[in-house]
Each structure stands twice: as C-alpha cells, then as structure tokens.
Amino acid sequence: MNWISLHAYIGQKGAAILWWQMTIRAVLIFLFGLALLRIFDRRAFNKSSSVDIILAILVGSNLSRALTGNASFGPTLAATTAIVLLYWVITELAYRSSVVGWLVKGRAERLVSNGKVNWQAMQRHGFSEGDLAEALREKGITQLQRVAAAYMERDGSVSVIRKH
Secondary structure (H helix, E strand, O other): OOHHHHHHHHHOOOOOOOHHHHHHHHHHHHHHHHHHHHHHHOOOOOOOOHHHHHHHHHHHHHHHHHHHHHOOOOHHHHHHHHOOOOOHHHHHHHOOOOOHHHHOOOEEEEEEEEEEEEHHHHOOOOOOOHHHHHHHHHOOOHHHHHHHEEEOOOOOOEEEEEEO
C-alpha cells in the first residue's frame, strides 16, 4: 500500500478529514501505541497495563482537540468512541483468551529463583540491581538469599515470595 492510497482511507493534512477517516486514524494510533508499549517499557506507567495507558493518552488527547476546537467536534467524538469501544473489545478478549491476554498485557517474568538473580530477565526489563534491592526492601527483605522468588508482574510491579 502506498501513501496516496493510505491517505484515501485516513485523510490528508490540510484537507478536511471525514468522521470515518478520523475513526480509522484513532484505531490505527491505538494499535500502534499499544504495540510500542508492549515492545518497550511497561514500567513507565506502573500499575497500568499498556492498553490502559494508550486509552488514557488517546482519549485525553482526542477530547482535548474537540474541547479546544482544533478538530471537528463530531468526528472527534466518533473517533474517541471507536477508541473506547476498541478498548472494551480488547479487554473482553483478553479476559476470555489467554493468548490475547498475553499479547495485550504480557506475562509475569521471574527475576529471582531461590536467591539467584536472572540477569537476562533483569536486563530485558531495564531493571537494575538497585531496583531489585529497593523492591526487596519494600517487602522487608534485606538479603537476597531469603527470596524464594521475585517476579516482574504484568503491570511492571515486583512481587516477592520469601523463603520459609
């Protein structure tokens, strides 16, 4: 697909964008933003999944354009509605399908097993030794040998299981 045919579907700068073109843009931006956050850093918005973050950013940004008059009111509301409906569909699918849940929200990854650090997992998540020490201190643990397991959870937080 070349840019000229793409512009037929999403509109072009300087030209009036139709409601359905803005809706297609909204869906494409939502999926693009979700992919970026899933590929890169989910710790940036701790306690929120990638899909929650994208929803908040796009809805806020989109509605601000309608509020300030930088975009047509009706098309902006249609696009925002499409974003929210897409969010609802994705979260429903994630609830019903472990594969979709993994694609959208990721999975927990073990950072520590029986006091041994998984340095590859730490590096993958950009989680430093200092970050791990902080997470352990928050759980009242000062020695790594007292950790049965520590996980980077899907929301970017760290859960720790003590040895008995």
